[in-house]
Amino acid sequence: xxxxxxxxxxxxxxxxxxxxxxxxxxxxxxxxxxxxxxxxxxxxxxxxxxxxxxxxxxxxxxxxxxxxxxxxxxxxxxxxxxxxxxxxxxxxxxxxxxxxxxxxxxxxxxxxxxxxxxxxxxxxxxxxxxxxxxxxxxxxxxx
Amino acid sequence: xxxxxxxxxxxxxxxxxxxxxxxxxxxxxxxxxxxxxxxxxxxxxxxxxxxxxxxxxxxxxxxxxxxxxxxxxxxxxxxxxxxxxxxxxxxxxxxxxxxxxxxxxxxxxxxxxxxxxxxxxxxxxxxxxxxxxxxxxxxxxxx
Amino acid sequence: xxxxxxxxxxxxxxxxxxxxxxxxxxxxxxxxxxxxxxxxxxxxxxxxxxxxxxxxxxxxxxxxxxxxxxxxxxxxxxxxxxxxxxxxxxxxxxxxxxxxxxxxxxxxxxxxxxxxxxxxxxxxxxxxxxxxxxxxxxxxxxx
Amino acid sequence: xxxxxxxxxxxxxxxxxxxxxxxxxxxxxxxxxxxxxxxxxxxxxxxxxxxxxxxxxxxxxxxxxxxxxxxxxxxxxxxxxxxxxxxxxxxxxxxxxxxxxxxxxxxxxxxxxxxxxxxxxxxxxxxxxxxxxxxxxxxxxxx
Amino acid sequence: xxxxxxxxxxxxxxxxxxxxxxxxxxxxxxxxxxxxxxxxxxxxxxxxxxxxxxxxxxxxxxxxxxxxxxxxxxxxxxxxxxxxxxxxxxxxxxxxxxxxxxxxxxxxxxxxxxxxxxxxxxxxxxxxxxxxxxxxxxxxxxx
Amino acid sequence: xxxxxxxxxxxxxxxxxxxxxxxxxxxxxxxxxxxxxxxxxxxxxxxxxxxxxxxxxxxxxxxxxxxxxxxxxxxxxxxxxxxxxxxxxxxxxxxxxxxxxxxxxxxxxxxxxxxxxxxxxxxxxxxxxxxxxxxxxxxxxxx
Numbered sequence: 001x002x003x004x005x006x007x008x009x010x011x012x013x014x015x016x017x018x019x020x021x022x023x024x025x026x027x028x029x030x031x032x033x034x035x036x037x038x039x040x041x042x043x044x045x046x047x048x049x050x051x052x053x054x055x056x057x058x059x060x061x062x063x064x065x066x067x068x069x070x071x072x073x074x075x076x077x078x079x080x081x082x083x084x085x086x087x088x089x090x091x092x093x094x095x096x097x098x099x100x101x102x103x104x105x106x107x108x109x110x111x112x113x114x115x116x117x118x119x120x121x122x123x124x125x126x127x128x129x130x131x132x133x134x135x136x137x138x139x140x141x142x143x
Numbered sequence: 144x145x146x147x148x149x150x151x152x153x154x155x156x157x158x159x160x161x162x163x164x165x166x167x168x169x170x171x172x173x174x175x176x177x178x179x180x181x182x183x184x185x186x187x188x189x190x191x192x193x194x195x196x197x198x199x200x201x202x203x204x205x206x207x208x209x210x211x212x213x214x215x216x217x218x219x220x221x222x223x224x225x226x227x228x229x230x231x232x233x234x235x236x237x238x239x240x241x242x243x244x245x246x247x248x249x250x251x252x253x254x255x256x257x258x259x260x261x262x263x264x265x266x267x268x269x270x271x272x273x274x275x276x277x278x279x280x281x282x283x284x285x286x
Numbered sequence: 287x288x289x290x291x292x293x294x295x296x297x298x299x300x301x302x303x304x305x306x307x308x309x310x311x312x313x314x315x316x317x318x319x320x321x322x323x324x325x326x327x328x329x330x331x332x333x334x335x336x337x338x339x340x341x342x343x344x345x346x347x348x349x350x351x352x353x354x355x356x357x358x359x360x361x362x363x364x365x366x367x368x369x370x371x372x373x374x375x376x377x378x379x380x381x382x383x384x385x386x387x388x389x390x391x392x393x394x395x396x397x398x399x400x401x402x403x404x405x406x407x408x409x410x411x412x413x414x415x416x417x418x419x420x421x422x423x424x425x426x427x428x429x
Numbered sequence: 430x431x432x433x434x435x436x437x438x439x440x441x442x443x444x445x446x447x448x449x450x451x452x453x454x455x456x457x458x459x460x461x462x463x464x465x466x467x468x469x470x471x472x473x474x475x476x477x478x479x480x481x482x483x484x485x486x487x488x489x490x491x492x493x494x495x496x497x498x499x500x501x502x503x504x505x506x507x508x509x510x511x512x513x514x515x516x517x518x519x520x521x522x523x524x525x526x527x528x529x530x531x532x533x534x535x536x537x538x539x540x541x542x543x544x545x546x547x548x549x550x551x552x553x554x555x556x557x558x559x560x561x562x563x564x565x566x567x568x569x570x571x572x
Numbered sequence: 573x574x575x576x577x578x579x580x581x582x583x584x585x586x587x588x589x590x591x592x593x594x595x596x597x598x599x600x601x602x603x604x605x606x607x608x609x610x611x612x613x614x615x616x617x618x619x620x621x622x623x624x625x626x627x628x629x630x631x632x633x634x635x636x637x638x639x640x641x642x643x644x645x646x647x648x649x650x651x652x653x654x655x656x657x658x659x660x661x662x663x664x665x666x667x668x669x670x671x672x673x674x675x676x677x678x679x680x681x682x683x684x685x686x687x688x689x690x691x692x693x694x695x696x697x698x699x700x701x702x703x704x705x706x707x708x709x710x711x712x713x714x715x
Numbered sequence: 716x717x718x719x720x721x722x723x724x725x726x727x728x729x730x731x732x733x734x735x736x737x738x739x740x741x742x743x744x745x746x747x748x749x750x751x752x753x754x755x756x757x758x759x760x761x762x763x764x765x766x767x768x769x770x771x772x773x774x775x776x777x778x779x780x781x782x783x784x785x786x787x788x789x790x791x792x793x794x795x796x797x798x799x800x801x802x803x804x805x806x807x808x809x810x811x812x813x814x815x816x817x818x819x820x821x822x823x824x825x826x827x828x829x830x831x832x833x834x835x836x837x838x839x840x841x842x843x844x845x846x847x848x849x850x851x852x853x854x855x856x857x858x
Contacts, residue, residue: 007824010853016275020163020190020232025492036493038500044232047163047190049275055853060824063740064751065816070850071753089163089187101494109436109489132159132192135499138439138484150395153424168635179636181643198424203395206311207322208387213421214324244637252579252632278642281582281627293681296710302561306449306476306518330518333449333476335561341710346681349597350608351673356707357610375449375473418445418478454778465779467786530780538722538775564785567725567770588847592735592762592804616804619735619762621847661735661759704731704764 006059010125011066013054013073017086020047021102024091045089050107051130052081054115058122067122080114104129104137112139149202153268154209156197156216160229163190164245167234188232193250194273195224197258201265210265223257247272247280255282292345296411297352299340299359303372306333307388310377331375336393337416338367340401344408353408366400390415390423398425435488439554440495442483442502446515449476450531453520474518479536480559481510483544487551496551509543533558533566541568578631582697583638585626585645589658592619593674596663617661622679623702624653626687628694639694652686676701676709684711721774725840726781728769728788732801735762736817739806760804765822766845767796769830771837782837795829819844819852827854 022045023037033041040046054077058067084094090102096114100106108129116124128138165188166180176184183189197220201210227237233245239257243249251272259267271281308331309323319327326332340363344353370380376388382400386392394415402410414424451474452466462470469475483506487496513523519531525543529535537558545553557567594617595609605613612618626649630639656666662674668686672678680701688696700710737760738752748756755761769792773782799809805817811829815821823844831839843853 004858006858007820007854008857009820009823010855011820012851012853014849014851018189018191018275020188023494025494028492039230042230042232042236044235045163045188045190046161046230046232047188047192048161049190049192060818060820063743063816065738065740065818065821067820070819070846074849087182087185087189089185089189092187093185101492103489103494104499105436105438105440105489105496106494108438131499132161134443134503136441136443138441139436140439142437143433143435147429149429150391150425151428152391152394153426154391155422155424157420157422166637168637171635203389203391206314206387208309208311208389208392210391213390213417217420244635246632246637247642248579248581248583248632248639249637251581274642277586277646279584279586281584282579283582285580286576286578290715292715293677293711294714295677295680296712297677298708298710300706300708304475304477304561306474325516328516328518328522330521331449331474331476332447332516332518333474333478334447335476335478346675346677349600349673351595351597351675351678353677356676356703360706373468373471373475375471375475378473379471418447452780454780457778530778532775532780533785534722534724534726534775534782535780537724560785563729563789565727565729567727568722569725571723572719572721590761590763590847592760611802614802614804614808616807617735617760617762618733618802618804619760619764620733621762621764659754659757659761661757661761664759665757704733 003059006062008057008059009067010055010057011068011070011073013070013077015052015054015074015077015082016049017052017082018047018049019085019088019090020045021090022046023101023103025101045091048131050085052077052111053126053128054124055126056119056122057125068120073119076115076119080118081111104131104135105139108137108139112141116141146202149205151200151202152210153198153200154211154213154216156213156220158195158197158217158220158225159192160195160225161190161192162228162231162233163188164233165189166244166246168244188234191274193228195220195254196269196271197267198269199262199265200268211263216262219258219262223261224254247274247278248282251280251282255284259284289345292348294343294345295353296341296343297354297356297359299356299363301338301340301360301363301368302335303338303368304333304335305371305374305376306331307376308332309387309389311387331377334417336371338363338397339412339414340410341412342405342408343411354406359405362401362405366404367397390417390421391425394423394425398427402427432488435491437486437488438496439484439486440497440499440502442499442506444481444483444503444506444511445478446481446511447476447478448514448517448519449474450519451475452530452532454530474520477560479514481506481540482555482557483553484555485548485551486554497549502548505544505548509547510540533560533564534568537566537568541570545570575631578634580629580631581639582627582629583640583642583645585642585649587624587626587646587649587654588621589624589654590619590621591657591660591662592617593662594618595673595675597673617663620703622657624649624683625698625700626696627698628691629697630694640692645691648687648691652690653683676703676707677711680709680711684713688713718774721777723772723774724782725770725772726783726785726788728785728792730767730789730792730797731764732767732797733762733764734800734803734805735760736805737761738816738818740816760806763846765800767792767826768841768843769839770841771834772840773837776836783835788834791830791834795833796826819846819850820854823852823854827856831856
């Protein structure tokens, strides 16, 4: 981003994965969990067809005209997130999700951590995760 | 449908529910199940945000101008299907799904059976179930 | 459709219009209307961004490779329906809707009547009208 | 937001309501209104199936893993906006909309005012209102 | 389909591909082509992000609970259509499209021919091709 | 924006156009282009049904209640972009796209330049261009 005349732009890659989860805090008892999470605490879990949008920002490379190849961004998201989460149980099957209640919010943060620093030539700026058509979490790296 | 001048029309109600499932045939061993269902046989399950379309057909009632109130159709689908499946595990938690592999196809047939004969003044003609944006099963009652 | 080797195919044109309506049967009193239509009987009306799908069927013309130009179908739907209904009140402003309760079902039938016989070289086979993402009426001309 | 290691995240809840409206400025005469608002000034009104997205921001609560329960956010939006606007005429039936031309822009601002300060544990950051698939207004509280 | 108690069901697989095309009939002169196809006859072509829905019908296999694996259906469509059309010019680059004006209608028929008889255990019943959100062709094999 | 009590709001207009393009850098040889752009370098091009979202920001005018008429914004986008790109080849047919590789990123920047300063009473703040359901570029004017 040294050349001040180069446009800086964002690109978004959208993926899907299908996974089970259960909202349950390990450190609390059953009564608290049922009270807090209601139907989402169902012992055998439920699931979602998750929609994941990953957005990165960078200068447009003069020769190619892109920030990076959409194909490469999709591939990085597939390797680091989709292949590990698709057809999985997010409470038990995904190492990088260990130790959290798998809410949309916590998933978005962990997905951010999986991707940050892993995208050559572009900067991660936004992870949006849709659980349903109604519910979405958006993380932009803030604390 | 006695009056031959009355238009006969279809109405569709669209709902969603979020559920876990695992493709696994109880009568077969683990090797067969893994070989047949692949990732979808994952022991801890996965899940979907299911989209369900229920279509009924009937004559337009002359005074109201409808086949039936959309609200009533939605309510019947909610009582008989959505409330029983939402935030559930379809392999273990739903009595009317007992004894099947919970594929989209088998779910559509059982949903049909839950609804057939339960919709006053209209005839069930189509149940469509989307697991993802790519995969859909459609049952119209045929054998 | 004389040449039995010519494929017969359907094409669908999708349009939108924004209109107000009120579910109210003129021949019945206020109490009956409130009881029957509930919130949809609200005296000042409510409205929808309607989505309309019109499907016609015909043989593929050998030289052009189409049933008819999508542009022409869209234009006929625009002239006969969209321009007359968009930004209108369906209870009071559209002559061809006079005398009906403007339910999705009745609208679909009247739209069918507006289009039938008006599409050169193709046969009207389906009118689908979405009031919302959840509610849809589909008319195929049956009585 | 005291703990600087806690991620701060946004969640969005999406709802729908169906309402009538008419673009008409009470303080101006008919000619000005017709000239300014065109078809949207139609005396009997028109309407939309509105899509409303409400976004709030807050720290992820360590025990629950969420900013707030999606269900609670949806409920607040339902109580304060959807139930009051659904199946209504926005010019005449909704007290908190009195005195405005009910454009998408003015609706978004009034919806913001209905919600601001009413969401425990999170800060309202964005209200987006879609009238159609083509037209959308987005308010983030700025003046 | 020998067992008359087995439900017969349909499944749909949805795919996308991005291609260029030009509406132009080789056997006619430039004037006729311009007059007939208008903007779509533009000499350098235009293009679409095509959405393709392929539907097959068959009995539910008792052990697996499916007509066929969604994954297998998707793979067949990918091999026979998507990989050959994606990032291609439909007028010049796809052998099985030679000799036609690449309208949505003609594409749907050729796609049908590519798939018919190639899907083990199920019968092809519907090919739907969307050029845009407004325009769609649907072929069910009729002549 | 002089009155500090006037809300400042954004409105978005969404349009579509269908165009062909080929990713190819004129200044580099065939081998480099094939290596860099892969399938997207196909000599005869491919295409997309592009979805374009244009967002502007401004104060709500007190009398009308809008930033500007949605109709006017749509018209400006139609004149300056959609009519020039629809049914065109973006490599050869659109003067304001000369000299670039027509990636989504470069298109978004040129569309920004076509619109900046051309929208009375509002400030351009965002151009988003979708090539497919998966790939999107977003430009907000930054360098």
